[in-house]
Amino acid sequence: MIPDHQARAKPTLEDLLRVKRTEKPDAAFWQDFERGMRQKQLAAIIEPRPWWLGLSILSRKIGPLGMPISAGAAAMLALVVMRVSPSGGLTQAVPSSSPEPAAVVSSGASVSAGNTSSNANPVASAPATVGTWALAQVRAQVQTVASVAKPTVAQPAPAISNPSPAATTLASAPAKPDFPLSAEVAGIATANQIPVSNDTTASRAAPLKVQVLVSAAPLPETTAPDASAASFALAGDDSQMDNAALNPRQARLLSNATEVSEGKSLASVREQVLHRLVDDEARYATISRVALSAERLSLKF
Amino acid sequence: MFNLAKSISPAHADVAQERRREADADAILVRRVQAGEVDCFETLITKYRERIWGVIYHMTSNREDASDLTQDTFIKAFQSINRFQGQSAFFTWLYRIAVNATLNYLQKAKLRRFFSLEKIRDEEPVGALLDQLADPGNTSDRAACLSELQQKLNEAMQKLSIPHRTVVTLFEIDGLSHEEIAEVVGCSVGTVRSRLHYAKQQLQADLQTYLNA
Numbered sequence: 325m326i327p328d329h330q331a332r333a334k335p336t337l338e339d340l341l342r343v344k345r346t347e348k349p350d351a352a353f354w355q356d357f358e359r360g361m362r363q364k365q366l367a368a369i370i371e372p373r374p375w376w377l378g379l380s381i382l383s384r385k386i387g388p389l390g391m392p393i394s395a396g397a398a399a400m401l402a403l404v405v406m407r408v409s410p411s412g413g414l415t416q417a418v419p420s421s422s423p424e425p426a427a428v429v430s431s432g433a434s435v436s437a438g439n440t441s442s443n444a445n446p447v448a449s450a451p452a453t454v455g456t457w458a459l460a461q462v463r464a465q466v467q468t469v470a471s472v473a474k475p476t477v478a479q480p481a482p483a484i485s486n487p488s489p490a491a492t493t494l495a496s497a498p499a500k501p502d503f504p505l506s507a508e509v510a511g512i513a514t515a516n517q518i519p520v521s522n523d524t525t526a527s528r529a530a531p532l533k534v535q536v537l538v539s540a541a542p543l544p545e546t547t548a549p550d551a552s553a554a555s556f557a558l559a560g561d562d563s564q565m566d567n568a569a570l571n572p573r574q575a576r577l578l579s580n581a582t583e584v585s586e587g588k589s590l591a592s593v594r595e596q597v598l599h600r601l602v603d604d605e606a607r608y609a610t611i612s613r614v615a616l617s618a619e620r621l622s623l624k625f
Numbered sequence: 626m627f628n629l630a631k632s633i634s635p636a637h638a639d640v641a642q643e644r645r646r647e648a649d650a651d652a653i654l655v656r657r658v659q660a661g662e663v664d665c666f667e668t669l670i671t672k673y674r675e676r677i678w679g680v681i682y683h684m685t686s687n688r689e690d691a692s693d694l695t696q697d698t699f700i701k702a703f704q705s706i707n708r709f710q711g712q713s714a715f716f717t718w719l720y721r722i723a724v725n726a727t728l729n730y731l732q733k734a735k736l737r738r739f740f741s742l743e744k745i746r747d748e749e750p751v752g753a754l755l756d757q758l759a760d761p762g763n764t765s766d767r768a769a770c771l772s773e774l775q776q777k778l779n780e781a782m783q784k785l786s787i788p789h790r791t792v793v794t795l796f797e798i799d800g801l802s803h804e805e806i807a808e809v810v811g812c813s814v815g816t817v818r819s820r821l822h823y824a825k826q827q828l829q830a831d832l833q834t835y836l837n838a
Contacts, residue, residue: 335836337829340778341797344683347775348675353692357674361696368700 640800644714651715658706666706670699673716676799677723683794684727684787686779694730698723713808720801720809724791731787774835781831789824796821 349357615622657665677698682691701722709718782790791810795801796817803821807814829836 337825337832337836338797340774340832340835341793341828343771343774344778344782344798345679346771347682348679349688353688354674357678357692357696360692361670361699364696364700365703368704 647716648714652711655706655709655711655715658703659709663703666699666703669715669719673719674699676716677719680720680723680794680799681727683779683782683798684724684790685731686783690730694723694726698726701726717805717808720795720805721811724795724809728787728791777835778832781828784831785824785827789820789827792817792820793824793828 613623651669654665654669658669674695678691678695681694681698682688685691685694698719702719705722709715782793785793788810792806795806795809796803801809803814803817806817810817
């Protein structure tokens with residue numbers, strides 16, 4: 325005789341899975357389920373809403389305003405990025421830990437703040453303006469710009485007053501075409517992010533220039549900025565130099581600039597300056613940056 | 626010319642029509658809940674709690690976990706009922722909440738359990754077990770055998786990966802169509818069919834002892 329379980333058809337997988345459908349809880353289970361459901365409902369009422377849920381609700385509520393807000397935020401971000409960009413004539417802030425402003429020795433086009441080319445050496449092309457570090461000392465400092473002309477040029481450099489609130493005077497002398505090397509010594513104590521010279525036309529007139537920007541000595545607060553500004557030309561009228569108002573380091577830089585200006589060529593100027601850097605390290609211990617570009621040598625103290 | 630209507634079997638047409646009627650009734654209840662008649666949500670809970678519990682239980686193989694997750698599913702559904710816009714059927718939306726909650730729970734708790742088939746094969750012959758199940762007279766033995774077989778099936782289900790287990794549960798046990806499963810799980814219909822085919826192959830291999838009994 326054939327057993328029953330051999331006589332019937334073999335179960336399929338669907339038959340086995342259908343068995344699982346019969347697996348249902350009894351009525352007592354559902355009573356406990358409803359009780360637990362009530363408790364969870366009450367708990368959900370007093371449960372604080374998660375922050376991300378609040379954000380999603382807020383985003384739905386301000387949905388129509390979301391686009392203008394996003395566009396405004398993007399525009400502000402773009403403005404900030406453009407503001408801090410070193411290219412395009414915008415200013416660059418000096419770190420607050422920097423003890424002294426930058427001194428720039430340049431030749432060729434003026435290296436006044438914001439007048440550098442974008443393809444120049446990034447270090448040399450950094451605008452030479454004082455950052456936030458000088459905010460506390462702005463009132464006590466003077467910006468002096470002196471132009472050093474060729475010795476054969478007897479004319480003193482015309483002074484160009486900087487229209488900025490900070491006391492800044494720029495004196496420059498056009499170089500002679502056959503000896504295009506001149507030097508400008510500028511002592512700056514500018515207010516934050518104020519270009520030293522806006523007279524780019526005059527700067528372009530001199531093909532080669534050496535410009536040194538140093539910090540002038542602090543002046544008493546009672547002194548009027550314009551009255552305290554000293555404008556001088558090293559080769560033109562040395563009597564106008566007020567060496568007493570300069571500290572030893574600035575006087576040293578001025579003397580160096582004089583020597584540099586009397587050099588025979590730009591290459592010799594660079595070599596001399598670099599040679600001095602090597603030989604007199606103690607003297608230039610405060611130099612933090614030296615950069616060479618096409619026609620420009622920059623030193624940062 | 627190929628007639629699409631003739632290709633659909635009457636049973637499937639009835640099921641589809643029944644689903645449509647259910648969806649319409651659910652939509653009315655949902656609108657009333659959204660309008661402030663929160664008592665109507667009790668009707669929806671009573672209507673779907675067994676099905677939701679069944680889906681979660683077959684995915685977790687644990688009654689307590691299934692109960693907790695079912696309660697959480699309905700609470701989440703109630704909290705989000707105002708966001709339900711009726712673009713899909715309510716039960717599909719509810720299933721999606723339940724399946725997602727279960728998947729999160731399984732992935733967090735790492736409840737994938739691996740069982741040895743050798744243990745199943747060493748036990749009593751499955752043919753006798755099925756005979757006892759088929760005998761309507763012996764109710765006590767039948768219930769015990771049914772429980773044992775369900776346990777074996779749960780063990781085989783737990784050997785599947787979570788996505789394959791989900792598809793098998795929704796299709797073979799809960800009776801959802803491929804399209805509905807795709808909507809619930811959030812994948813394509815082809816993916817559902819592929820997962821179902823692979824899962825069945827694996828289940829047949831695991832339950833070979835039962836199938837050859």
